[in-house]
Amino acid sequence: xxxxxxxxxxxxxxxxxxxxxxxxxxxxxxxxxxxxxxxxxxxxxxxxxxxxxxxxxxxxxxxxxxxxxxxxxxxxxxxxxxxxxxxxxxxxxxxxxxxxxxxxxxxxxxxxxxxxxxxxxxxxxxxxxxxxxx
Amino acid sequence: xxxxxxxxxxxxxxxxxxxxxxxxxxxxxxxxxxxxxxxxxxxxxxxxxxxxxxxxxxxxxxxxxxxxxxxxxxxxxxxxxxxxxxxxxxxxxxxxxxxxxxxxxxxxxxxxxxxxxxxxxxxxxxxxxxxxxx
Amino acid sequence: xxxxxxxxxxxxxxxxxxxxxxxxxxxxxxxxxxxxxxxxxxxxxxxxxxxxxxxxxxxxxxxxxxxxxxxxxxxxxxxxxxxxxxxxxxxxxxxxxxxx
Amino acid sequence: xxxxxxxxxxxxxxxxxxxxxxxxxxxxxxxxxxxxxxxxxxxxxxxxxxxxxxxxxxxxxxxxxxxxxxxxxxxxxxxxxxxxxxxxxxxxxxxxxxxx
Amino acid sequence: xxxxxxxxxxxxxxxxxxxxxxxxxxxxxxxxxxxxxxxxxxxxxxxxxxxxxxxxxxxxxxxxxxxxxxxxxxxxxxxxxxxxxxxxxxxxxxxxxxxxxxxxxxxxxxxxxxxxxxxxxxxxxxxxxx
Amino acid sequence: xxxxxxxxxxxxxxxxxxxxxxxxxxxxxxxxxxxxxxxxxxxxxxxxxxxxxxxxxxxxxxxxxxxxxxxxxxxxxxxxxxxxxxxxxxxxxxxxxxxxxxxxxxxxxxxxxxxxxxxxxxxxxxxxxx
Numbered sequence: 001x002x003x004x005x006x007x008x009x010x011x012x013x014x015x016x017x018x019x020x021x022x023x024x025x026x027x028x029x030x031x032x033x034x035x036x037x038x039x040x041x042x043x044x045x046x047x048x049x050x051x052x053x054x055x056x057x058x059x060x061x062x063x064x065x066x067x068x069x070x071x072x073x074x075x076x077x078x079x080x081x082x083x084x085x086x087x088x089x090x091x092x093x094x095x096x097x098x099x100x101x102x103x104x105x106x107x108x109x110x111x112x113x114x115x116x117x118x119x120x121x122x123x124x125x126x127x128x129x130x131x132x133x134x
Numbered sequence: 135x136x137x138x139x140x141x142x143x144x145x146x147x148x149x150x151x152x153x154x155x156x157x158x159x160x161x162x163x164x165x166x167x168x169x170x171x172x173x174x175x176x177x178x179x180x181x182x183x184x185x186x187x188x189x190x191x192x193x194x195x196x197x198x199x200x201x202x203x204x205x206x207x208x209x210x211x212x213x214x215x216x217x218x219x220x221x222x223x224x225x226x227x228x229x230x231x232x233x234x235x236x237x238x239x240x241x242x243x244x245x246x247x248x249x250x251x252x253x254x255x256x257x258x259x260x261x262x263x264x265x266x267x268x
Numbered sequence: 269x270x271x272x273x274x275x276x277x278x279x280x281x282x283x284x285x286x287x288x289x290x291x292x293x294x295x296x297x298x299x300x301x302x303x304x305x306x307x308x309x310x311x312x313x314x315x316x317x318x319x320x321x322x323x324x325x326x327x328x329x330x331x332x333x334x335x336x337x338x339x340x341x342x343x344x345x346x347x348x349x350x351x352x353x354x355x356x357x358x359x360x361x362x363x364x365x366x367x368x
Numbered sequence: 369x370x371x372x373x374x375x376x377x378x379x380x381x382x383x384x385x386x387x388x389x390x391x392x393x394x395x396x397x398x399x400x401x402x403x404x405x406x407x408x409x410x411x412x413x414x415x416x417x418x419x420x421x422x423x424x425x426x427x428x429x430x431x432x433x434x435x436x437x438x439x440x441x442x443x444x445x446x447x448x449x450x451x452x453x454x455x456x457x458x459x460x461x462x463x464x465x466x467x468x
Numbered sequence: 469x470x471x472x473x474x475x476x477x478x479x480x481x482x483x484x485x486x487x488x489x490x491x492x493x494x495x496x497x498x499x500x501x502x503x504x505x506x507x508x509x510x511x512x513x514x515x516x517x518x519x520x521x522x523x524x525x526x527x528x529x530x531x532x533x534x535x536x537x538x539x540x541x542x543x544x545x546x547x548x549x550x551x552x553x554x555x556x557x558x559x560x561x562x563x564x565x566x567x568x569x570x571x572x573x574x575x576x577x578x579x580x581x582x583x584x585x586x587x588x589x590x591x592x593x594x595x596x597x598x
Numbered sequence: 599x600x601x602x603x604x605x606x607x608x609x610x611x612x613x614x615x616x617x618x619x620x621x622x623x624x625x626x627x628x629x630x631x632x633x634x635x636x637x638x639x640x641x642x643x644x645x646x647x648x649x650x651x652x653x654x655x656x657x658x659x660x661x662x663x664x665x666x667x668x669x670x671x672x673x674x675x676x677x678x679x680x681x682x683x684x685x686x687x688x689x690x691x692x693x694x695x696x697x698x699x700x701x702x703x704x705x706x707x708x709x710x711x712x713x714x715x716x717x718x719x720x721x722x723x724x725x726x727x728x
Contacts, residue, residue, distance in 0.1 A: 004718055009365065011287070013378055015435050016403030017598070018480050019606075022639055025678060029710040033718065043287055044378050047406065050437035057431030057450070059486055061525050064437070083290075088380055089411025089441070122291045126271050130717040131365040133725045134606065134639070138588055143465065145387070147278055149335050150303030151728070152610050153476075156509055159548060163580040167588065177387055178278050181306065184337035191331030191350070193616055195655050198337070217390075222280055223311025223341070256391045260371050264587040265465040267595045268476065268509070276613070276728075281383045302613045331620070351624035358722050359599050359630070368606070368727040376483070376598075402483045431490070451494035458592050459469050459500070468476070468597040478608070480682050481640045510611045513643065516684030520694050529684070552610050554646030554659070554700060564650050568698035570684060 004129040005036045010045035012134065014064070015055065019134040020048045021063050026132065028066070031073035038077040038128070039070075040121060046084045049095040049113075064096070071100030076112040083118045138263040139170045144179035146268065148198070149189065153268040154182045155197050160266065162200070165207035172211040172262070173204075174255060180218045183229040183247075198230070205234030210246040217252045271296045272361035275304035276368065279314040286317070288367040294323035299349070299357055301329040308333065309341040318343060329354060371396045372461035375404035376468065379414040386417070388467040394423035399449070399457055401429040408433065409441040418443060429454060471495050472586035473505045476597030478513030479528035480521075485514050488596040489531055496539055504542045504586040505532075507575075509597070512550040515543070517572035529572050536574035543575045544582045601625050602716035603635045606727030608643030609658035610651075615644050618726040619661055626669055634672045634716040635662075637705075639727070642680040645673070647702035659702050666704035673705045674712045 008027055014020040030037060041049060048067070055062040070078070078098055085091060098112040116124070125131065142161055148154040164171065175183060182201070189196040204212070212232055219225060232246040250258070259265065273292055279285035285307050292298050298321075300308050307314035308328040318326050327347040333339055342348070349357065358364055373392055379385035385407050392398050398421075400408050407414035408428040418426050427447040433439055442448070449457065458464055473492060477484040492502055507514055519529050536543050545555060554570070557577050561569035571577065587593050603622060607614040622632055637644055649659050666673050675685060684700070687707050691699035701707065717723050 006714075006717060011284075011368070011381075013381075013403045013406065013436070015432070016376070016378075016483050018482075018639060022679060026638075026710050026713060030714045033711070033714045035714070035718065043283065044381050044403070044406070047436060052437040052439070053435060054437070055435040058435045058483070059490065059526050060435065060483075062435075087412060088406065089409060089415070094437075094441070118290045122293050125291060125365060126269055126293055126296070128363055128365075130723050131363055131725075132604070132713075132717070132723070133366040133368050133727065140584075140587060145281075145384075145468070147281075147303045147306065147336070149332070150276070150278075150613050152509060152612075156549060160508075160580050160583060164584045167581070167584045169584070169588065177383065178281050178303070178306070181278075181336060186337040186339070187335060188337070189335040192335045192613070193620065193656050194335065194613075196335075221312060222306065223309060223315070228337075228341070252390045256393055259391060259465060260369055260393055260396070262463055262465075264593050265463055265595075266474070266583075266587070266593070267466040267468050267597065274724075276617075276726075283381050302617060329617075332617075351620045352628055354621055355625045355628050355630065358601070358724055364722060364724050366725040366727065368725070374594075376487075376596075402487060429487075432487075451490045452498055454491055455471075455495045455498050455500065458471070458594055464592060464594050466595040466597065468595070478640060478643075478683065510608060510640070510643075513608075513640075513683065518684035518686045518691070518694075518696055518698065518700060520681040520684075522678075522682075525682075548652075551650040552652075552655075553608065553643065554648035554650075556648045561648070564648075566648055568648065568700055570648060570698055570700050 003036050005127060006130045007038045007040055007125060007128040009040045009131055009133045010048055011043045013044040013047040015058060015060055023134040024063060024066055027075060031075055037075050038079060040079045042081045043084050046080055051094060051096050067096055068098055071112055076100035078112045079114050079116050079121050079124060081118055081121050082115055137170050139261060140264045141172045141174055141259060141262040143174045143265055143267045144182055145177045147178040147181040149192060149194055157268040158197060158200055161209060165209055171209050172213060174213045176215045177218050180214055185228060185230050201230055202232055205246055210234035212246045213248050213250050213255050213258060215252055215255050216249055269362040272357050272364045273298045274366045275300055276302035278303045279307040284367040289317060289321055292324045297325040297327060297357060297361060299327045302332055305329060305332045305336060308343055308346045309338050310343045315343045369462040372457050372464045373398045374466045375400050376402035378403045379407040384467040389417060389421055392424045397425040397427060397457060397461060399427045402432055405429060405432045405436060408443055408446045409438050410443045415443045470501045470503050470590045472503045472590040472593045474593060474595040475507050475511035476509040478510040482598040484596040484598055485528055492535060502541055503590045504544055506583045506586055507545045508549055512545045512553055512555045515545045515555055515572050515575040516570050518570050533572050533574040545575050545577045547577045547579055550577055599721045600631045600633050602633045602720040602723045604723060604725040605637050605641035605644060606639040608640040612728040614726040614728055615658055622665060632671055633720045634674055636713045636716055637675045638679055642675045642683055642685045645675045645685055645702050645705040646700050648700050663702050663704040675705050675707045677707045677709055680707055
């Protein structure tokens with residue numbers, strides 16, 4: 001069976017609702033299926049990737065470290081929408097630095113996050129077979 | 135015990151979510167408690183009052199006729215925010231005509247809906263003892 | 269490849285509709301369902317945005333528009349479909365993105 | 369009488385914050401909680417709106433701001449409270465309106 | 469001061485129940501009284517006794533149940549909302565002919581009048597929702 | 599054509615499950631196949647057998663259960679989401695030491711892999727949520 005293009009579209013902030021966490025759980029399970037996987041972070045979804053999340057006082061589990069493990073699962077196409085960051089007063093420096101190791105280039109460490117414009121991301125989205133929305 | 139001012143703040147459109155329906159259920163039960171009751175319709179809440187709702191095809195119960203019964207429950211302070219109507223391209227003519235009968239004036243029929251500006255409604259809200267939000 | 273976008277939120281309370289328009293490329297279709305149908309009505313900012321989105325087809329789920337009492341407020345140029353029409357739109361496009 | 373307003377939605381996805389500002393009269397307090405805390409951060413349109421809302425006190429729930437990793441982005445003039453401070457704000461005002 | 473709390477959303481999906489719980493704990497710690505916590509809409513789902521969240525996560529229904537036990541809190545689940553969504557205590561389950569029920573200890577099912585009464589009897593009502 | 603459906607919200611609170619149901623019926627009527635309906639997030643609450651909605655209202659969990667029976671639909675409830683929210687079939691309830699369970703006929707509990715498989719095996723996946 002041919003590999004399909006799966007895009008996980010993340011548009012919700014973490015902790016206020018569970019979508020971000022349960023979306024990540026699908027990504028981790030889905031990684032075992034050897035499909036062509038992309039993650040898109042749009043709108044408030046970009047807040048899922050902020051550095052320095054500390055959740056003790058709200059009584060929830062901090063799941064943000066899991067994003068940095070995605071590279072180990074061969075999930076390394078992580079699209080972050082430029083306009084969404086700018087609208088929120090954020091830059092890439094406010095987000096975690098996510099990397100993966102490229103087997104084909106002697107395990108060279110490469111950036112997983114691709115900062116793209118809305119228009120560029122729209123092109124990537126239009127090429128998907130499956131868009132999973134949460 | 136002194137009568138308290140209760141305001142039911144309705145900000146959600148009907149059918150897409152259950153808040154409008156279940157809010158109305160509270161209003162009907164609450165009417166038996168002889169408190170000073172107001173309803174505010176703000177934002178998408180104004181859509182709760184549109185005329186001509188026909189819900190057969192979506193499989194849900196049309197609960198909009200219940201609003202016209204509120205007058206019989208002595209619920210007759212129904213504030214509709216002017217700015218919210220205008221932003222949506224609606225006028226009072228698009229809404230149900232809600233009335234009540236004034237016992238003190240020989241059961242004269244009077245309008246229940248009070249079209250008010252955001253600023254006027256803010257003043258009314260500030261006088262409440264209890265704001266119930268759905 | 270062509271994409272079917274669905275929007276189920278009011279354009280007056282949520283940014284989902286605006287975000288969707290940013291992703292709706294030429295040749296794609298935007299289907300308004302549930303509380304998203306309010307964007308299909310006349311005399312407001314959503315109607316203007318739809319008019320300006322050239323190259324994109326707009327459709328609205330009739331049952332949801334009827335339920336909300338706004339059939340007579342339908343803006344020009346928006347196709348009304350029933351659930352069968354919704355199914356057809358899904359079949360006719362290559363994939364579906366739901367702007368929840 | 370004074371009103372405590374709470375907002376628990378992001379100002380970038382929902383209109384709740386804007387609507388709340390329209391109802392926040394002089395002497396009232398707006399408390400940002402849950403996803404509402406994003407309005408308390410710098411460098412965006414929400415920060416400008418807060419700056420322009422003179423006569424209104426703004427507070428943010430610290431635990432929610434920390435959880436979201438944005439303590440260092442807190443805009444000027446917004447008071448940080450913990451859950452005890454939230455309780456105190458409720459007690460100090462005559463009633464509470466939650467902009468859900 | 470006497471507080472009441474209304475919760476409109478179920479556990480986990482939204483933060484509403486978490487925030488309400490932290491608020492309730494802080495209010496009790498500060499010496500306030502909580503007259504009632506009223507679970508409405510999907511909020512009724514906080515009353516389940518069948519939840520088994522992951523071990524490294526909080527158990528929201530259990531937290532409420534324990535807080536109730538420690539502080540003699542009145543946790544009221546709206547019956548109309550509960551029936552729609554499948555929350556049943558043992559008596560209601562019997563009445564409906566079900567062999568199973570799912571209401572946790574510390575919660576009781578009652579009518580919407582309990583919410584209005586909470587508004588009348590309390591100095592403040594705070595609503596948590598989505 | 600082969601469809602799959604994902605439902606992210608519970609019954610009644612949001613229209614998601616209603617719309618998905620109408621969509622599924624229309625798809626079947628038009629001769630399409632539905633490979634799977636996957637209930638995720640609060641969507642797992644659609645699988646309850648304990649709901650008793652008002653008599654003049656639709657019974658959403660029952661509608662799904664009946665549609666499943668008539669069309670041999672595969673209704674899958676995510677186990678991780680279900681455990682958080684207190685949805686239990688009889689086997690899982692026994693494993694967890696509960697005397698009660700609440701999963702309706704026609705639904706089965708399984709893992710998230712079933713959602714990915716649905717995406718792989720189907721021509722289209724449509725997500726309904728809030």
